[in-house]
Amino acid sequence: MPNSFNELPKITFRKFRLSTFLFTNNDLIRTRVSQAVTILDSMINKKTYSQLSPTGSREEKELYVVDPSIIKKKESDIGALLNSDKFLVLLYGGPADHLITAQSVRHVVNSEIEPDELASIIGDLAGIKNMDRAPRLSQREKEILQYYGRGYTLKAIGYELGISPKSAETYKSRACRKLGLTGRAAVLRFIDPSVARQNTLH
Known part of the structure; x- marks a missing residue:
């Protein structure tokens, strides 16, 4: 994958490891995605979630969170990513325009989404079933x-x-x-x- 992606901490689940990658120059997006990964990792590794998936071979998954507003500058880097159905891509922030029809795009969220909501979306995209909504802070x-x-x-x-x-x-x-x-x-x-x-x- 392109070197311009920043790899976020891996989320470890009993069934698989989810590697998350972020492509953005926006500090707010970077912070919120990092927060969402922290929340999701905490949720799925609690004892109550360890029983959700049967034991067996561990599947490796990759999720790419892409800020559409910078794609024009890096289009040559991520063309293969967007046009392959082998990857999971979440478009976050910036106008998505025609990109929402790209083969790998699974979800589009706006820049106002809270980290706990984003954590739930990432969990859904990763295929974590029966997961409660992320905890909400007052x-x-x-x-x-x-x-x-x-x-x-x-x-x-x-x-x-x-x-x-x-x-x-x-x-x-x-x-x-x-x-x-x-x-x-x-x-x-x-x-x-x-x-x-x-x-x-x-």
């Missing part, structure tokens, strides 16, 4: 994770949001439990993978 839980992942103490979070430190802890714990995250570093990787790579806390 607005307060999202706010707490943003602060917590960037190094704020529970007391400081409470001060910023006008709630008690105990309430901040409750929201934080609930959000982490929904997403299968443990520790501040995992939260940071979830809320902003690019910041996590730089190992920076504010």
